Amino acid sequence: MVQDQRPVAIIMGSTSDWPTMRRAAEILDELGVGHEDLVVSAHRTPDRLVRFATGAEDAGFSVIIAGAGGAAHLPGMVASMTTLPVLGVPVQSKALSGMDSLLSIAQMPGGVPVGTLAIGEAGAKNAGLMAASILALGDAELSLRLKSWRQKQTDAVLEAPQTDAP
Ligand code: RP5
Secondary structure (H helix, E strand, O other), rough: OOOOOOEEEEEEOOOOHHHHHHHHHHHHHHHOOEEEEEEOOOOOHHHHHHHHHHHHHOOOOOEEEEEEEEEOOHHHHHHHHOOOOOOEEEEOOOOOOOHHHHHHHOOOOOOOOOOOOOOOHHHHHHHHHHHHHHHHOOOHHHHHHHHHHHHHHHHHOOOOOOOOOO
């Protein structure tokens, strides 16, 4: 489904984060929610970060999903420059398996919130779902699509394991 409107910005610290962050993009595509996917590094492109964060509201975004790994300052720095909801995704790092990313994103000082999701692909997928939930508060059709998505997920859960499966 091609969307004209792009209410969600999916930003990430590096192109190497895309295999994780694409899970957010995929779920938004499934739900028919437009998104723009951008690389914005807190450490390597600080000017781009300031331009993005200070301009995000005027650019028409309603929710920002920000993923980064390691010393993951991106979500918090973006949140410091906008009052749009920022959902942080800790990308799994090589050195510390994403614990560094998780703590960097979750441990925000009081006053500048980042909604922190789980480490890795599950977190990115849930960030997409949560972004859709936020947008669904003001969009009855999206709310129905979200409920239908959840019902399909429920329906797909078997009542018992298939014991004859290999
Ligand atoms: C972070 O450093 C990025 O978010 C990425 O998770 C990590 C490694 O980046 P690359 O060295 O792969 O570009 O800023």
